[in-house]
Amino acid sequence: MEAMELGFIEKRIKEEEIVFCRRKNARRYIASLDRHGRIRVTIPQEGSRREALKFVRENSAWLREQQLKHGELVEKGRLKHGDTIWYRGDRHILEVSKDWGRPVLKVADQRIFLADENIDLSRPLGQRFRTLAKRELPERTSALACRLEVSHSKVSIRDQRTRWGSCSSSGVISLNWRLIMTPSAVVDYIIIHELMHLLEMNHSRRFWSLVEAACPEYRASENWLKANHSELGWG
């Protein structure tokens, strides 16, 4: 009933906007946004689509607010000519110009041809950084693993939102492509951190003493990441 009160009517959520997911082990209805900002509702085993729709509409004020926030975040992730980004530990200005009539993005030593000069630059830049990460990080990991005498199985370059790296029990090291934006000391620290997890799969005191022995200045790298992480999240 609440949802019908004034102000909410135009904010009414249409059925077509919703992604319905039925889950056997869900105990109740859960509404949230997926990574594209679409409304997702989980239907418990005993539940119905009708009830799910009702549930979503009861929570429409909150969901619309979340969508607004999501939209702002996406907007924030956009990059344009003149914006500043991190690349290999230094700040660089993005510069779009024309080269023989073709729009090109220049940033430090990188040149990226663009389909259109007005596009969001975070995409082509993210692609280029991924390529650089795939080219450089596995090699660097092998060099450090060799020096530290540990053996890993392979390196996978990932698009993790919340972590810089991870290590699986089978010895696969996953690294975030955004490391291309950070200073080389930070890249080395993250790789060493993950390599040391091959010896110690936790964050115990022994683990940190291994990290410190292999990378005495690791705290400076941790601090750099803490200080700058909000500027590294685009893409």
Ligand SMILES: [Zn+2]
């Ligand atoms: Zn760790």
